[in-house]
Amino acid sequence: MRGARAQPVGSTDVYRFALRPKWILSHLFVIGLAVLFVNLGFWQLRRLDQRQAFNETIRAALTQGPIPLVPGVMPSEWERVELQGRYRPGTDVLVANRVQNDQSGYWVLSAFDTAEGTLVVDRGFVPRSLVAQGSLAVSAPPSGTVDLVGTVQKSRRGVFATSVGTSKVIEISQVDVGKLGERWGATMLPFWVHATTAQGSPLEAVLDPTLNNGSHLSYAFQWFIFSIIAVIGYPLILRRNARARVGDIGPSDDAPM
Known part of the structure; x- marks a missing residue:
C-alpha cells in the first residue's frame, strides 16, 4: 500500500x-x-x-577674517576674534587628554586680561613627555601687551585633577570657564579662545579641526x-x-x- x-x-x-x-x-x-x-x-x-x-x-x-571683540556682544563659536591684553602670570592650567600629530599631550590655558574683560586663552599644545620632564616651566606666556587672534569656543563642564609632572601645574578635564574663573578669582567672559599661533615655547599652535564626514x-x-x-x-x-x-x-x- x-x-x-x-x-x-x-x-x-x-x-x-x-x-x-x-x-x-x-x-x-x-x-x-x-x-x-x-x-x-x-x-x-x-x-x-x-x-x-x-x-x-x-x-x-x-x-572669514578676524573681528574685534564688541563689549556685551557674544561672538559665535569658531569665529575668529582679535584680542589685545596681558597674560596674568601664574594662571597656567592644563587640559588633559589632547592629541595632535599623533602625540598625546595637553592644551595650556592662561588667563588673559583685556579691556573687554578676562577670558581663557588656549596658548597651545604641549606633548605629555615634556610635561613629565618639567619642561612646561619654560613656556611662560609672553609678557607685556600682547596682540593675538583666536577662534571662539564654548565653555564645557570640567573637573580639576591633581598636579601633573614636576611642573606642578593643575589639570582640568575640559575648558570650564566658570571653574577657571573661580580658581583665578576673576569674572570671566563666557567663552574662551584657541590662539591661532603658539603663545610661548615649546608650545605648538593648536590645529584647526579636521573637517570630514566621518x-x-x-x-x-x-x-x-x-x-x-x-x-x-x-x-x-x-x-x-x-x-x-x-x-x-x-x-x-x-x-x-
Whole structure:
C-alpha cells in the first residue's frame, strides 16, 4: 500500500509549522531586528547631515577674517576674534587628554586680561613627555601687551585633577570657564579662545579641526545591509524547514532563535 504523497514545498500546508507559538516569536524577533537595523541606518544618515552642517559652519567661520571683540556682544563659536591684553602670570592650567600629530599631550590655558574683560586663552599644545620632564616651566606666556587672534569656543563642564609632572601645574578635564574663573578669582567672559599661533615655547599652535564626514555613511550602509540579510535570509530558513518536513533533508522542529 502506498503512503500519503508528500506535499510540494510550494504548498501553503507545509508552512503550517510557522504558526506555532515558538515560530511566531521568531517571526516577531526577526521583524523587530529588521526595523531596528533600518532605523539605525537612518539615524546614521541624520548624523551625517548634522556633521556636514557642522563642518560648513566651521568652514565658513574659519574663512572669514578676524573681528574685534564688541563689549556685551557674544561672538559665535569658531569665529575668529582679535584680542589685545596681558597674560596674568601664574594662571597656567592644563587640559588633559589632547592629541595632535599623533602625540598625546595637553592644551595650556592662561588667563588673559583685556579691556573687554578676562577670558581663557588656549596658548597651545604641549606633548605629555615634556610635561613629565618639567619642561612646561619654560613656556611662560609672553609678557607685556600682547596682540593675538583666536577662534571662539564654548565653555564645557570640567573637573580639576591633581598636579601633573614636576611642573606642578593643575589639570582640568575640559575648558570650564566658570571653574577657571573661580580658581583665578576673576569674572570671566563666557567663552574662551584657541590662539591661532603658539603663545610661548615649546608650545605648538593648536590645529584647526579636521573637517570630514566621518564614518556615518558607511555605518548607514552596514545597518541597511543587516536589515536586507534579515528580510531575505529568514524566509530562506523557513523554506529550509519546509523542505525538511517533506523529506528532502532531515526533519527540524526548532525555530532559529
